[in-house]
Amino acid sequence: MTKNRSASSHTPVLLSEALKALAVQPGGRYIDCTLGSGGHAVAILDHSSPGGQLLGIDADPDALEIAKERLQHFKDSILLVNDNFANLQSICIKYDFFPVHGILFDLGLSSLQLNGRGRGFSFQHDAPLDMRFNPDQEITAADIVNTTPEARLAQIIKTYGEEIHSYKIAREIVKGRPIETTLQLAQLIEKTIGRRGKIHPATRTFQALRIAVNHELEHLETALRQAVDLLGYEGRLVVISYHSLEDRIVKQFMQKEAKGCICPPGTPTCICGHTPSLRLINRKVITPTETEIDVNPRSRSAKLRAAERITTQGDCYATTDEHTFLTIAKSRGWRRPALLQKIRMAFLAA
Numbered sequence: 001m002t003k004n005r006s007a008s009s010h011t012p013v014l015l016s017e018a019l020k021a022l023a024v025q026p027g028g029r030y031i032d033c034t035l036g037s038g039g040h041a042v043a044i045l046d047h048s049s050p051g052g053q054l055l056g057i058d059a060d061p062d063a064l065e066i067a068k069e070r071l072q073h074f075k076d077s078i079l080l081v082n083d084n085f086a087n088l089q090s091i092c093i094k095y096d097f098f099p100v101h102g103i104l105f106d107l108g109l110s111s112l113q114l115n116g117r118g119r120g121f122s123f124q125h126d127a128p129l130d131m132r133f134n135p136d137q138e139i140t141a142a143d144i145v146n147t148t149p150e151a152r153l154a155q156i157i158k159t160y161g162e163e164i165h166s167y168k169i170a171r172e173i174v175k176g177r178p179i180e181t182t183l184q185l186a187q188l189i190e191k192t193i194g195r196r197g198k199i200h201p202a203t204r205t206f207q208a209l210r211i212a213v214n215h216e217l218e219h220l221e222t223a224l225r226q227a228v229d230l231l232g233y234e235g236r237l238v239v240i241s242y243h244s245l246e247d248r249i250v251k252q253f254m255q256k257e258a259k260g261c262i263c264p265p266g267t268p269t270c271i272c273g274h275t276p277s278l279r280l281i282n283r284k285v286i287t288p289t290e291t292e293i294d295v296n297p298r299s300r301s302a303k304l305r306a307a308e309r310i311t312t313q314g315d316c317y318a319t320t321d322e323h324t325f326l327t328i329a330k331s332r333g334w335r336r337p338a339l340l341q342k343i344r345m346a347f348l349a350a
């Protein structure tokens with residue numbers, strides 16, 4: 001086996017586990033919300049053939065181009081969209097791609113992005129501090145580093161990087177401004193907090209900046225809420241995360257959706273009216289085997305969680321009156337009420 005193939009290409013993480021959790025079946029419809037270079041997507045299309053369909057989304061246009069070439073063979077079964085998965089609902093409504101049998105999120109960034117010169121995600125190469133998944137987005141990591149007030153910068157590094165030296169680092173960044181490149185920032189951090197252990201001292205700060213630039217946690221929360229509504233009955237939601245902040249969001253979301261009443265403990269009678277929409281597939285989080293970690297070290301921090309929808313697609317559309325339906329739609333952040341009404345009417349007529 002070749003060790004560390006991920007340096008020059010992206011090796012899909014927890015691939016067989018993801019396929020199993022998605023329960024991929026011939027003729028099924030799937031969404032890969034983080035298409036990357038299409039590693040998971042190829043396998044999903046292989047296993048869902050004949051008749052399978054896949055909607056692939058990525059915020060990074062370069063990733064989409066690579067995936068498009070790789071998925072040539074399946075060109076009649078795929079729909080590729082360059083967008084943010086925070087817009088999942090509207091993408092699916094636009095392309096009439098729901099309900100689906102499974103939705104996959106393989107979060108974070110690909111090896112191609114990490115190793116790509118000029119993207120600014122890594123301090124292994126000197127590059128402008130960019131870190132945007134989508135180059136059309138306005139704010140770069142350099143903007144955050146050079147314009148954010150010290151206290152807010154420290155908070156970003158602490159919260160998103162879980163960095164205990166965040167205040168010290170923020171102070172030195174502010175003193176050292178302007179900081180334009182990855183190496184400049186990495187060296188400043190190393191000088192500020194020194195080197196301990198195997199992990200480079202800038203790792204946590206780089207993670208924090210990437211999360212902040214791309215609003216990763218907010219987008220994940222938004223997309224998870226939308227994903228459940230797009231699944232058909234017994235459709236699967238599968239999420240692979242790479243750090244504790246993401247995993248906490250996924251775990252709490254799935255646990256909450258798998259519960260009935262979510263009133264605070266001690267509430268005499270239920271006032272929340274919450275009903276479960278998901279069933280957890282794996283009570284214990286799934287992690288890579290030693291063999292996978294050995295072949296693909298990037299997989300070492302991966303955690304897979306999966307859940308199955310236990311309510312029918314029509315529950316929300318068909319069982320409520322118009323006013324309640326529109327209230328639910330608004331609370332879920334769904335846009336285009338006129339189109340949603342049309343879908344509701346189609347459900348009622350079916």
Ligand SMILES: C[S@@+](CC[C@H](N)C(=O)[O-])C[C@H]1O[C@@H](n2cnc3c(N)ncnc32)[C@H](O)[C@@H]1O
Nearest residue numbers: 012034036037038039040058059060084085106
């Ligand atoms: C870990 S890679 C996915 C790799 C892919 N599963 C494969 O096997 O090739 C994550 C991908 O998700 C994309 N991404 C991250 N956040 C996103 C978001 N909010 N919306 C759309 N794409 C996103 C990144 O651009 C990256 O290409």
